[in-house]
Each structure stands twice: as structure tokens, then as C-alpha cells.
Amino acid sequence: MPIAAASLSDVVVRRSGRDLLHEVSLEIAEGERWAVLGPNGAGKSTLVRLLSTRLHPTSGTVEVLGERLGRVDVFELRPLLGLASQELADTIPADETALDVVVTAGYSVVGRWNEAYDAMDLDRARTLLAAFGVGDLEQRMFGTLSTGERKRVLAARALMTDPELLLLDEPAAGLDLGGREALVRTLGRLAKDPATPVTVLVTHHVEEIPPGYTHVALLREGELVAAGPIAETLTSQNLTRTFGLPLVVEARGERFTARSLQLS
Numbered sequence: 001m002p003i004a005a006a007s008l009s010d011v012v013v014r015r016s017g018r019d020l021l022h023e024v025s026l027e028i029a030e031g032e033r034w035a036v037l038g039p040n041g042a043g044k045s046t047l048v049r050l051l052s053t054r055l056h057p058t059s060g061t062v063e064v065l066g067e068r069l070g071r072v073d074v075f076e077l078r079p080l081l082g083l084a085s086q087e088l089a090d091t092i093p094a095d096e097t098a099l100d101v102v103v104t105a106g107y108s109v110v111g112r113w114n115e116a117y118d119a120m121d122l123d124r125a126r127t128l129l130a131a132f133g134v135g136d137l138e139q140r141m142f143g144t145l146s147t148g149e150r151k152r153v154l155a156a157r158a159l160m161t162d163p164e165l166l167l168l169d170e171p172a173a174g175l176d177l178g179g180r181e182a183l184v185r186t187l188g189r190l191a192k193d194p195a196t197p198v199t200v201l202v203t204h205h206v207e208e209i210p211p212g213y214t215h216v217a218l219l220r221e222g223e224l225v226a227a228g229p230i231a232e233t234l235t236s237q238n239l240t241r242t243f244g245l246p247l248v249v250e251a252r253g254e255r256f257t258a259r260s261l262q263l264s
Helices: 044-051 074-080 098-107 119-131 147-158 177-191 236-243
Strands: 004-015 018-029 033-037 059-064 081-084 165-169 198-203 215-220 223-229 247-252 255-260
Touching: 004 044, 004 198, 018 044, 018 059, 018 198, 018 215, 018 223, 033 044, 044 059, 044 165, 044 198, 044 215, 074 081, 081 147, 098 119, 098 147, 119 147, 147 165, 147 177, 177 198, 215 236, 223 236, 236 247
Parallel strands: 033 198, 033 215, 081 165, 165 198
Antiparallel strands: 004 018, 004 059, 215 223, 247 255
16 A cells, blocks of 8 residues: 555635635555646645645644644655745745755755855756756846746756655646646656656646646545546546536547537
């Protein structure tokens, strides 16, 4: 039986009298790559915030890497987690270089202050930037990068500490077609590498699910519509329930497409 890298049991997250997540149970095992899909307001980013220890549940239990939230020092746990999200991006100083954005992940901080980094740290950061196609931007300030460039730098940062759990919150959002496909291709290569950690990727679009992803969770209005192996779970019926309109999903090789069902 695979070891659980993360699990949620009957989790509720309530804010201002509204449930952002309602009785969600989910288990993510070692070796798995999960895509989380759903419309705006479905609770996808809330799920990432729980898994990244940035949020505690109102009720229910969340375990990350064998530690239960509320019973663990999250600041000791966070270096084991790789995170790329817009929430994180908003905290990065605009004048931080792309190289420093990546290398500072080693201290789980944003902003290069007085920390010292050795040549091995800098070499790893440069290797990761190159892997995501932005190696030539290492001295560019984060605030001057395009949306796509920032996304790639953040993805590189998420892998800097060799994490045990990788969390990618809408990494392709705002990218043009070429940028999206380049990122998906890179994430697909990572997904097929046994050395890559357990990964959870949030998206609105089935077209953004990289090759090699093994499982999918579908959320709507804070509730889990379906979750499980991607071939069994990413069906037209489940996608229709998730987005609230008739949809047809098709597998083309290792990629997926979805379209609205034309009614006569």
C-alpha cells in the first residue's frame, strides 16, 4: 500500500459563514502526480493553501508528509514543500533578481537579505532556471519579467530545496499558447522522472494537464465531485458535473481536450 504524502479527512474551511471547502476527503500517495480541476471559486487554491501549511482547516484533519496540521511546527515542515502560486509571487520584491528568487527558497524566504549561499546552491538555481527555459534571465529583476517568465522562475524556485511535495497553483495561468505548451512539456518531463516529488497541480483547463499525470480531483463549490486515477475519473460526465455545462473530454495521446457539447 503506497504511503500517503498528504491526506485530508472530512475537511471544512469556513470563512465569513461560507464553506470554501466542505467535507473534503482526499489521499495523495507517494509517486503520484495529481491535477486539481474546477471553476473559479471551487476551492482549488484553498486546497493548495492547506497542503502548503499556509492555512488550517476549520474542522477535519490535514496531514502533510506524515505530520498533522495543528500538531507540527509548520516552519519546520515548509522547507520540505515546493510551492509556486500567485500568492507567493505577490510577496516577492520587484527588484529581486530571478536567480535570487530561486536561491532564497533554500531559507524559505523571499528577498535576499544577509543569507550566504555557496556555489552549489547557485549552481542548482541556475540549473533549474535553465530547465524551465529562463536561464538567460538570471540577472533580470523579477518585476520586469513577463507573466510567463515569472511562472517559470517560480516553478524553478519550487524545486530548489529538492522538496518531498511539489505544489503548483495554476502555473500556466496567463500564458500564451506557446508559453503554455513549453511549460506543460517541461512539467511532463518532470512528471515522468522518478526523482520528481509527489506533485499537485491546480488548473482550470484539461489542456494544461501535463503528460505523466496519474490522478485527478474535481472540485465544485467547495465539494469534491470525483477523485481518482485520471483515466477513470476525467470523464465527460464528471467534467460536466464539475463545470455545470455539457462537456465532452477526449484523450489524445497523453493529453486531454474538452469542448462544449453541441445541442441541436
